[in-house]
Amino acid sequence: MRIERIELHHIKMRLKNTFITSFGEELDRECLLVRVYSEGLDGWGECVATRVPGFSYETVETAWHVLRDFFIPAILNRPISHPRELKQHLQAYKGHPLARAGLEMALWDIGGKLDGKCLRELFGGEKHSVPVGVSVGIQENPEAMIAKVGEYLQLGYGRIKIKIKPSADMEVASAVRDRYPDINLQVDANSAYALSDAPLFKDLDSLDLSMIEQPLAEDDLIDHAALQAQIKTPLCLDESIRNQRHAGQAIAIEACRVINIKSGRVGGLTEAIAIHDCCLREGVPVWCGGMLETGIGRAANLALASLPGFTLPGDISASDRYYDPDIAEPRFMLNSDSTIDVPDRPGLGVDVLPEELERVTVKVDVLT
Ligand SMILES: [Mg+2]
Known part of the structure; x- marks a missing residue:
């Protein structure tokens, strides 16, 4: 496949219950969604970086920067035959596992859709x-x-x-x-x-x-x-x-x-x-x-x-x-x-609801 376009969505969602750990409190959860496009299909990934560097050193802002400026340019409009190849495409870069994982998940989703197979x-x-x-x-x-x-x-x-x-x-x-x-x-x-x-x-x-x-x-x-x-x-x-x-x-x-x-x-x-x-x-x-x-x-x-x-x-x-x-x-x-x-439709097996996404979106960037 060749990824022709990638969107980054920074979202912020209200949690039903405030989540408290030894790191602190979360009332709203922020994260990034990665949407990739290829051959008329799209795939979604979720980058679980948070607003503050509590669980990890990464945050939504560092993940946004690293994805937009390094990881996405490394794969955009280049042939990639399987999601596991992402590692080779990013081998020049260190760290930022949460950002990597969000991009890779989107490749798994679209790869599954192109193959007609669920991730399981x-x-x-x-x-x-x-x-x-x-x-x-x-x-x-x-x-x-x-x-x-x-x-x-x-x-x-x-x-x-x-x-x-x-x-x-x-x-x-x-x-x-x-x-x-x-x-x-x-x-x-x-x-x-x-x-x-x-x-x-x-x-x-x-x-x-x-x-x-x-x-x-x-x-x-x-x-x-x-x-x-x-x-x-x-x-x-x-x-x-x-x-x-x-x-x-x-x-x-x-x-x-x-x-x-x-x-x-x-x-x-x-x-x-x-x-x-x-x-x-x-x-x-x-x-x-x-x-x-x-x-x-x-x-x-x-x-x-x-x-x-x-x-x-x-x-x-x-x-x-x-x-x-x-x-x-x-x-x-x-x-x-x-x-x-376990979902059994091709890819992740879920559909993103455009109106709900719009409601929680903080910002979007499109890379082509
Ligand atoms: Mg734990």
Whole structure:
């Protein structure tokens, strides 16, 4: 294919619930959408960079600059036979995985449409519906967290993840465990701790958590290995795993026993699949993380999670968990067994709604 035109859309959407993590609060979610055109078709990608450099050093503004001035000119009007070739086209450039991933997702979408295949088929995914859970942001106090968790259990989510931070950790997690002794419960610390906090994590062992996600620094493997050796609960790495090499190294030194794969964090779906393949070979279970995606990124996450190594529930909630309305159709609904169906139409399998897109658009740039 030859990409003839690319649009960048900076959008800003109101979240149904303010999302609080150890990084801070999100009331409106900003991100970039990438729309590519070729042979009379179009494809969409979602770049999950945020307004502030909290999860990553990238922001919507850095991603806009890097895409517009470097990444897009590297592929525009040049032959590209498969989305995985994007890596070679961008080999002169370092970093900016969220920007890369947004562009690559659009190539997967249009590539699938040109081939008449859904992403699950292109990836070699097996599952037609995938187990999902919900990620609950930090609440004002343990009682509010218990109430919030209760709401999601009522809606049918079979796995609950709660965000923790220093000052809102053991007390809140044990309160939730006391109230709901049998649920599949895990915690995510988003790098808010140091190895000297090991006593806290030893205490968390008593709560029968399915995992503790990314307790230590976002670029660390060594201290995570030291912590894992001291506790029984499996550690899961998120921020620390930026590519397949990191995944292999983390497994080799037992820095974790589970990996959360986010295609944005690792520079795209191609690298995400490579990490999955590495973990499958090593017998390490993986699950698909979430970045508050719209229906576009959510569709890509569902296709990724259809791969056989994604044996744990992902942070892929139903569309109505975050946005009402969303900018794409069909909306993803939670099935009664806490799964969501994987789209099966060509490409991502979603249609962007022009009126909804217009309503949330901050700015657009067209490159030809
Ligand atoms: Mg995380």
